[in-house]
Each structure stands twice: as structure tokens, then as C-alpha cells.
Amino acid sequence: MRVLLGSGGIGTEERRSKYMDLISDHFRNSENVVFIPLATHDHEGRTARLKESLGPMGAKFHGLNVDRGVEQILAADGVYMGGGNSFLLNRDLHRYGLIDALRDVVKQGIPYLGVSAGSNVACPTMMTTNDMPIVMPSSYEALGIVPFQINPHYYPGKITFFSEGESNDHFGESRRQRISEYHQHESIPVLGLWEGSYVEWDGARGRLIGRARAFFRDSEPMNFEDGALFDGNLALD
Amino acid sequence: MRVLLGSGGIGTEERRSKYMDLISDHFRNSENVVFIPLATHDHEGRTARLKESLGPMGAKFHGLNVDRGVEQILAADGVYMGGGNSFLLNRDLHRYGLIDALRDVVKQGIPYLGVSAGSNVACPTMMTTNDMPIVMPSSYEALGIVPFQINPHYYPGKITFFSEGESNDHFGESRRQRISEYHQHESIPVLGLWEGSYVEWDGARGRLIGRARAFFRDSEPMNFEDGALFDGNLALD
Numbered sequence: 001m002r003v004l005l006g007s008g009g010i011g012t013e014e015r016r017s018k019y020m021d022l023i024s025d026h027f028r029n030s031e032n033v034v035f036i037p038l039a040t041h042d043h044e045g046r047t048a049r050l051k052e053s054l055g056p057m058g059a060k061f062h063g064l065n066v067d068r069g070v071e072q073i074l075a076a077d078g079v080y081m082g083g084g085n086s087f088l089l090n091r092d093l094h095r096y097g098l099i100d101a102l103r104d105v106v107k108q109g110i111p112y113l114g115v116s117a118g119s120n121v122a123c124p125t126m127m128t129t130n131d132m133p134i135v136m137p138s139s140y141e142a143l144g145i146v147p148f149q150i151n152p153h154y155y156p157g158k159i160t161f162f163s164e165g166e167s168n169d170h171f172g173e174s175r176r177q178r179i180s181e182y183h184q185h186e187s188i189p190v191l192g193l194w195e196g197s198y199v200e201w202d203g204a205r206g207r208l209i210g211r212a213r214a215f216f217r218d219s220e221p222m223n224f225e226d227g228a229l230f231d232g233n234l235a236l237d
Numbered sequence: 238m239r240v241l242l243g244s245g246g247i248g249t250e251e252r253r254s255k256y257m258d259l260i261s262d263h264f265r266n267s268e269n270v271v272f273i274p275l276a277t278h279d280h281e282g283r284t285a286r287l288k289e290s291l292g293p294m295g296a297k298f299h300g301l302n303v304d305r306g307v308e309q310i311l312a313a314d315g316v317y318m319g320g321g322n323s324f325l326l327n328r329d330l331h332r333y334g335l336i337d338a339l340r341d342v343v344k345q346g347i348p349y350l351g352v353s354a355g356s357n358v359a360c361p362t363m364m365t366t367n368d369m370p371i372v373m374p375s376s377y378e379a380l381g382i383v384p385f386q387i388n389p390h391y392y393p394g395k396i397t398f399f400s401e402g403e404s405n406d407h408f409g410e411s412r413r414q415r416i417s418e419y420h421q422h423e424s425i426p427v428l429g430l431w432e433g434s435y436v437e438w439d440g441a442r443g444r445l446i447g448r449a450r451a452f453f454r455d456s457e458p459m460n461f462e463d464g465a466l467f468d469g470n471l472a473l474d
Contacts, residue, residue, distance in 0.1 A: 133366065
């Protein structure tokens with residue numbers, strides 16, 4: 001398997017450049033990558049913006065047409081699952097019957113890139129999303145092409161916001177607290193993936209590009225360093 | 238109706254003191270308030286901590302026992318819906334068949350206090366929660382004792398986090414962006430309620446205690462000032 005999962009949040013030049021390098025390498029042997037824009041409302045606009053942002057490379061990316069989605073996926077030699085809202089994305093992956101086709105092509109070795117919501121749905125379930133439940137999916141079950149959960153856009157600790165020039169502490173739950181609520185109900189380990197970071201997964205082993213913190217139901221969380229190698233239980237090699 | 242909905246985030250002495258004043262006044266004529274701890278995992282621990290935090294006033298608060306929940310609600314002269322995870326809370330309100338009894342007693346004028354997740358479920362749906370979908374509720378439909386949506390723990394703009402003494406920009410979606418995604422699918426107006434703030438609702442008219450920003454599907458958002466009066470469409474009086 002050739003899976004690359006990004007956290008998103010590529011809001012700096014450096015991160016943008018790393019993303020371009022990774023995507024270019026990941027799809028180096030692909031000529032017909034299906035881009036799945038279902039995490040957003042405006043499929044055509046989203047696809048057009050993606051193609052434009054990729055420059056000349058954009059020509060080999062083709063937006064999914066939901067009326068012939070399975071056919072398109074089976075004919076593709078690459079899959080790019082775009083970001084947006086994970087509830088919307090997972091609802092539509094089920095609604096349009098795309099789950100099995102996606103699992104099949106990824107199992108066959110077709111490169112898969114997911115970013116943000118596109119990483120959430122690569123996990124066993126979409127339950128470690130940060131998104132707002134703007135629609136009801138038929139199930140939280142997702143593609144399960146990696147055996148662990150990812151919390152994208154992860155950050156440690158509490159946050160601060162600014163208003164009228166003043167800094168304000170925010171008291172809402174930290175990501176650690178939210179993931180610990182998840183672990184009161186579920187046992188799958190969760191990788192809190194910092195923005196601008198990625199996970200490569202070959203079907204048995206993962207490699208971290210960037211920074212992450214791994215959370216477990218019954219043991220203490222651990223920081224993973226750039227280049228860390230780990231298995232499907234997030235046990236370090 | 239006598240409804241008081243708090244955003245939560247009462248992490249300062251000043252906010253704590255305001256909360257104690259409001260709760261004391263809201264339940265001034267109540268002797269038997271049912272406290273509903275279903276947004277958390279540990280019902281007994283949560284109830285014990287709530288009672289302790291309220292000091293002598295805590296004696297009139299009684300934790301819900303799910304085996305006789307409806308009976309307890311119908312016998313109560315006050316309802317306090319505690320915070321935690323909105324998915325867990327809404328799942329259990331449906332699972333234990335509590336929705337109709339709660340709507341009935343609130344309609345009869347029994348004072349209702351909701352905080353954070355307890356405010357989310359007072360809305361027509363729980364769709365403007367910030368929580369992680371750690372369980373699947375049978376429906377997003379909630380109590381609907383106010384006709385608008387609340388986004389608790391609201392903050393404007395983007396956020397910053399600190400790690401190893403350094404400040405980092407976070408690029409994930411702002412609340413404004415998340416609420417705008419909601420409005421691509423739904424038309425109910427959303428009140429972004431700052432932490433430490435409250436809404437009073439009498440069945441026809443609301444009053445803001447603190448700060449909020451109102452978001453609409455088809456018009457520009459508006460800041461609401463302390464004391465603002467508004468109707469069920471979040472139109473200012």
C-alpha cells in the first residue's frame with residue numbers, strides 16, 4: 001500500500017513547498033488521479049482550485065463525478081481525498097457507494113493521499129475529527145486503510161485568541177481532553193498529527209514526516225519525532 | 238419559560254462568581270433540581286463534584302438515575318443539564334426516552350439551566366457543537382426549547398497555541414468558517430456565545446448576559462452587546 005496522510009494547515013511557504021514535493025513524489029507514476037472533493041459543498045469550484053494550486057502537475061488530477069464515481073475510482077491510478085468537513089465527506093462516501101471501490105484500489109497499491117478530512121476518513125472511523133456535525137452520515141465507519149486513528153490539525157495544550165488587540169485564554173477542551181473522551185468509549189490508538197505533518201503507511205509500517213503525539217487508551221501519550229517508524233498499534237519500531 | 242443557557246468556560250474567579258449568582262437566582266424557588274450528568278462518562282463522580290462546587294446550595298441538586306429518569310424529571314422543580322460531550326448527551330437523552338418529559342416540564346415553566354453541551358441540546362439540533370463524535374446518537378434532533386442554535390465556547394478569528402515557550406499560529410477552521418459550513422446546509426441562525434456568557438429565554442424573547450456574535454444564513458453576522466434583547470430569529474429588539 002502507498003498511503004500518505006496529511007494533517008492540513010499548510011499555511012506557510014515552507015509547508016506549501018513540502019506539500020508540493022510530497023504530492024509530486026507520491027503521484028510520480030500516476031497519470032490519472034481522481035480528486036474527491038466531497039468534503040466541501042462546491043465540488044467543481046474546489047476541484048478547479050486544487051488543479052490551479054498544483055500548477056502544471058494539476059493536469060493529471062480529475063474531479064470525481066458522483067454519477068460515475070465507482071467507475072472513475074476503478075479506472076484511476078491515484079486517489080486524492082481532499083479536506084473540508086468530515087461528516088459531509090463520510091456521509092457522501094457511503095451515500096454514493098464509494099467505500100468498497102476505494103478500499104480495493106488502495107489495497108491494490110494505488111497511491112492514496114488524504115489531507116485533513118481526507119486523513120480522517122482513511123482511519124477505521126471518522127470519530128477523531130474536529131469538524132462540526134453539519135450533516136448526519138449513515139455511519140461513522142470510514143475506509144480503514146490505516147488501522148489507527150488520526151486527529152488532524154493537532155496542537156498541544158490550551159489555546160489563546162485575540163480580540164481588539166487583547167489576548168484571551170480559551171477554556172474549552174484541549175485536544176488531549178477530547179481524545180481522552182474518545183478513549184472512554186473506544187480502544188483504537190490516536191495519532192495527534194501537527195499541522196504541516198504527514199504519515200506514510202505501507203500496509204504494515206508507518207513513518208512520520210513532521211511532529212505528532214500518540215494517545216493510547218491504557219498508557220501514557222508519547223511524542224513521535226520526525227522520521228519515527230511505527231506499527232499499526234502506534235508502537236515505535 | 239425560564240431558560241438560562243451558558244457557554245461554559247468559567248475558568249476565572251469573576252466568571253465563577255457570576256455563575257454562582259446566576260444559578261442561585263435561577264433556582265431561587267426550586268427545592269428539587271434534577272442534575273443531568275449524561276454528557277460525561279462518570280455520572281456519579283460528575284454529580285458529586287457539581288454538588289460540592291455549589292456549596293450549601295448543592296443540597297437541592299440530585300443526580301439523574303437513568304432507570305427512573307422520566308419520573309425524576311416530572312417530579313423536579315428545576316433542571317440542570319451539565320456539560321461534557323454533546324454526542325454522548327444527545328445519544329443518551331434519546332436512548333433513555335427523556336426528550337418529551339424535558340420539553341414538557343420546561344414548557345410548564347420549570348427553570349432549565351444548560352451549560353456548554355447542556356446549551357447545545359437546548360437548541361433545535363446539536364449540530365453546532367464543538368465536540369468530538371465519540372458515540373453515534375440516533376438523531377441530531379435535540380430539545381428545541383430555544384428556536385435558534387448556540388455555538389458555545391465561541392471565539393472570534395484564528396487561534397494561537399504555545400509549545401516549548403514558542404507561540405504558534407493554528408491554521409484549522411475558525412468558528413466563523415465552521416458555522417458558515419453549517420449554513421450551507423441549514424438555515425437556523427446561530428448565536429456564537431463567548432465563554433462566561435449566558436442567554437436568558439422566556440419563550441418569546443432572549444436577553445444576552447455577556448458577549449455574542451449572531452450568524453445568519455443570508456446576511457452578515459452581528460455582534461450582540463451585554464443586555465441585548467432579541468427574538469427567536471436573533472433579530473434585535
